Amino acid sequence: MKKFITGNHAVAEAVRLCRPDVVAAYPITPQTPIYEQLADWDSAGELGGTMVKVESEHSAMATCLSASLTGVRTFTATSSQGLALMHEMLHFAAGSRTAVVMAVVNRSLAAPWAFWSDQTDSLSQRDTGWLQLYCEDNQEALDTTIQAFKIAEELMLPVMVMLEANFISHFMEPTEVPEPDQVDEWLLPVNIPRRFDLSNPGFMNGVVSAKQYRDFRRLASDAMEHALTVVERVDKEYESTFGRSYGLVETVDCADAELVLVTTATITSTARVALASLRSKGIKVGLCKLRLFRPFPVKALRDVLDNAPRVAVIERNISIGREGIFCSEIKSALINSPGRPKIQGYLAGIGGTDVNTQLIEWVVQDAITREVFVDQPIWVDDAVLEGEAQ
Amino acid sequence: MNNNNTIDVLDAGHAACPGCGYAIGMKTVLKALGSKAVVVVVPSCAAIIAGPFPNTSLGVPSFHSAFEIAAPTAAGISAALKRQGISDVTVLAFAGDGGTFDIGLQALSGAADRNEDFIYVCLDNEAYMNTGVQVSSSTPMYSWTGTSPNGNTKNKKQIMEIMAAHRIPYAATASIAFPEDLMAKVEKAKTMRGTRFIHLLAPCNTGWKIAPDEAPLVSRLSVESNIFPLYEIFDGLRYEINYQPKRLPVENYLAVQGRFSHILPDQIKAVQTETDRAWAELCAREARTRQLYGDTPVAIDCESGTKEI
Known part of the structure; x- marks a missing residue:
């Protein structure tokens, strides 16, 4: 049934459809409507599972991971500070090989305080051992949440589904x-x-020796490698039943592209519009949307970018002291590419600032005409855009 | 003690120090708990006693969770078991004083507020012993620790009052020197639902600077001197004192422990005064229980002061 709903509501619908046994959550803007919607259904007896209204995100993850170890389906959702507070538990949930599914509404981290879209919260959890999938729109958020339960329970690895604030x-x-x-x-x-x-x-999580620790990490790493196959297969299975799929990456007009623009999440939608306009003007630009971030789909990306002459990565996050986090990952994935594509990072939309078609067209023009590719990111802010207009 | 679960749930060969108060406490609790249980331990000596991977000294399924989440871990397991239709398995969490009074207090408060269904046993050895004796908010006044080298400067946090304030169905103090009382409390807790809390004083011979065979003796002195009275609180309101102490001078308790070796006469006097005050307070609460709720707990002689035996 088609419904006119928010992304938060779409995630809640997906969770209810998946019949979770234990949902533990805590309010935080802008995730709260997921929690409220699930609590509404719980009160009406429509959720089916047990809802635990915990006193912190840290305890939400503690409750979910222990329930998952007991053998039931679990879900939680959070954002920003809540995710940062959970950080220790994220390592614990992954290291214990649980199948927790979590929706993360990407929101700027304090300080300073803000409530806008920014991906640094979830990207800061890169090394916790969770799968990470970034969604472009409400439909994808719903579909990916449903897929996430199947993926997590097959791999026994927890899965994070990201939707932007x-x-x-x-x-x-x-x-x-x-x-x-x-x-x-x-x-x-x-x-x-x-x-x-x-x-x-048995006694789970007894203290291990150095070698045992290494071996457990190796097993988790192997499972994560295998996740590439599972995510792809589950996406195809989903398509055969529901008619929608998203891939590990999605490409648009990349075959003959002189420049491939790499995006994630909602910037992709705007880029689709901008690129249609640029293509109509004869500019050979392609689009590569990165959906899966952990495990990183190196092969899928190299299939698209190995021989692309130029790559521009545009993103709404920053690792202070380096550059956008996706850009670093893409550079490292392409280090052995035979075609040695030139790669330029652009920071746009940080703090939830607007990324419109004009901004994307500016990035494309800059990247396609640029003589020198620099190692530092280019901040595409108002001053840059106005300077170019003169 | 008439106990149907006579199996030993803590095996020989566990990794505790000789004469460890924790090991005695865990063994006693597990004996009363029986084999239809899932046990949570968190970083503390309990997690070491449970054994290194892949071995275990515990005879029930158990989980080494993270430091500050004994309560929500137990809550998660309990909720999940119920979803699986399993209602006859008790979930019990062991946490130390650090994991309870300090870093785990928020999570414990949250779970107790929701009246999550588990038994929580705080194995209190009055400092961070597993990391080598550092002060916690459970450390008593004047006690030496590695981070209170001149003696602790504050009174022990009153965890029982905190738990009572949550109006949980059951909270009790217990001592390894009174194993039948402890087992009876575990068995009583098992018959209840909701958050049940047992505050178990379990000396650390190393940290308290006592001999390896002295943990039960020192525990007994803590009860007999009213440093650690044995009582229960029902629904956070109704107090019942379980044992008539001999009211020995606190000096008897302090003098046998190296951690108080530097204590001055005035300080002993201060401990005595505070102990008398706390005992009078406890007795008043029990009297108030009788008055308000008509309960008739075992009559306790609540005379103040000490007497020599």
Whole structure:
């Protein structure tokens, strides 16, 4: 059924459809509507699972990870400060090989205080051992959340689904909400190990030796490598039932492109419009949308970018002291590319500032005509755009 | 003690120091708990006693969770078990005083506020012993630790009052020197639902600077001198004192422990005064319980002052 709903509502719909056993959550702007919607349904007896209204995000993750170890389906959602507070538990949830699914509404981290879209919160959790998927719109947020449960429970690795503050969390779009029996058929009841078996008692997470620690990390790393196949397969399975898929990356007009613009999340939608206009003017520009960030889809990216003469990465996050985080990752993925593409990073939309088609066209013009590619990112701010206009 | 679960749930070969108060406490609690249980331990000596991977001294399924999340871990397991239709398995968390009074207090408060269904046993050895004796908010006044080298400068935090303020169904103090009382409290807690809290004083021989065979003796002195009275609080309101102490002078308790070796006569007097005040307060609460709720707990002689035995 098509519904006109926000991204937050779309995620909540997806969670309800997946019949979670334990949902533990805590309010934080702009994630709160997910929590409220699930609590509404819980109060009406429509959620099915147990809702634990915890006193912090840290305890939300503690509750979810221990419930997952007990063998049930778990979900939580957070943003920004809440995600940062969870950081320790994120390592713990991944290291314990749980199947927790979490929606993260990307929001700027304090200080200074702000409530705008910015991806640095989830990207700061890059090394926690979670899968990370970035969504472009409400529909993708709903579909990816449903996919996330299947992925997490097959791999026994937790999955983070990202939607941007305001642009997705609070903007309403027509969104196809699948029928419950369709989802029931696609996502079978949870069947993950029950770690606390009375007939075979063991002590989970006992202290390990250095070599055992290394071996556990290796196992998790191998599982993450395998995740590339699982994410791709689950996406295809989803398409065969629901008619929608997204891939690890998505490409538009890249085959003959002199410049490939790499984007994530909502900047992609705007870039689609800008690129259609640029193509009509004869500018050979392509678009590569990165959806999966952990594990990093190196092969899928290299298939697109190995022989691209120029690559521009435009993104709404920064690792202070270096550059945009996606740009660094893409550079490292392409270090052995035979075509040695020139790569330029652009910072746009930081703090939720507007990324419009004019800005994207400026980036494309700059990257396609640039003689020297610099190692530092280019801040595409108002001054740059106005300077160019003169 | 009439106990149907006579298996030993803490095996020999555990990794505790000789005569460890924690090990005695865990063994006693687990014996009363029986085998239909899931146990949570968090970083503390309990996690070491439980054994290094892949070994375990615990005879029940157990989980070494993170330091500050004993309560929400137990809550998560408990909620998940119920979702699986399992209602006859008790979830019990062991946490130290650091994990309870300090870093885990917020999470414990949240779980207690929601009245999550588990038994929480705080194994209190009055400092961060697993990291080598550092002061915690459970450390008593004047006690030496590695981070209070001249003696602790504040009174022990009153965790029982904090838990009572949450109006949880059951909170009790217990001592390794009174194993039958401890086991009876665990068994009583098992028959209840919601958050049940047991504050178990469990000396660390190393940190308290006592001999390896002295943990039970010192524990007994803590009760007999009213430093650590044995009582229960029902629904956070109704107090019941469980044991008539001998009211020994606190000096008897302090003098046998190296951690108080530097204590001055005036300081001993101050400890005595505070101990008398706290005992009178506890007795008054029990009297008030009788008055308000008509309960008739075991009559306790609440005369103040000390007497020599």
